[in-house]
Amino acid sequence: MILFLLYIYHRNYRHKSQDKNNHTIISNCSKRSISIMDHKTLELATDNFGDSNMLGAGGFGCVYKGKLEGNLCVAVKRLSGGNLDAIKEFQTEVELLSKIQHPNIITLLGYSIHSDTRLLIYELMEFGSLETQLHGPSRGSALTWHLRMKIALDAARGLEYLHEHCHPPVIHRDLKSSNILLDSDFNAKLSDFGLAILDGTQNKNNIKLSGTLGYVAPEYLLDGKLTDKSDVYAFGVVLLELLLGRKPVEKIAPAQCQSMVTWAMPQLTDRTKLPNIVDPVIRNSVDLKHLYQVAAVAVLCVQPEPSYRPLITDILHSLVPLVPVELGGTL
Structure with missing residues (x-):
């Protein structure tokens, strides 16, 4: 019996060591050189950052479509100004992004620094952000139920890579629908890692409260406590956006806003009310059994107490059976 127990211990220890080494190898192999690009070349590629090429605007600058040699289309983010936050x-x-690489994480192709202007060059995502698809002029009309579940699954896979396969783990800290980008086949990729931090390197004194209203987890907002469960909360909000077609925070009066989570929570757990609050675009095409399952996952993700929220791996396993095989699931 003693010999058997020693054998089991040795085998488990060896497997753990191998897993650790495998993860380290994955991290090391993912490292790649990021090209330093010429500012003039990028000016020409974007027609001097012309308005007609603008794809969108963010907190520290605008994103433009550009065309490089060989007809390679790219997205160029211009960060104007030299303030410390923008530089950081x-x-x-x-x-x-030079250290991580995953099918559901945006690829950084290069960067440029010219005076106070900093440029980041990414692969072009033809269908823009999930936010634009859901809340823009089309109001989600291109997103079927299965496509929405595929996008949720893709985002979960990207997040799982950050939380479980990066060493140390990465906390995105600004997960939201505008930072989930879609290519021409509706493959989703996480983007905008400017606020990301390595888990275990933060504390209340050295981290600045950042994020977007409606997506920020309550424990981070109130106490400055930041963990991977903060990303899970934000993921739950995105999942509710996909289900309900609503924005995380909506104006209901000139000086009054309403949180989607607060408004939806009582109805999400009531099977008689839930179908009535689903986005009208998908309301008549949803399998109710699947709807209840996804709603249950979303409810767990946005629990006020972090310990009640699932790990992103558990969320992933819950979503895979709801997505058709041809879209990357097992349905």
């Missing part, structure tokens, strides 16, 4: 986000983005 730029550095974080370049350093992090």
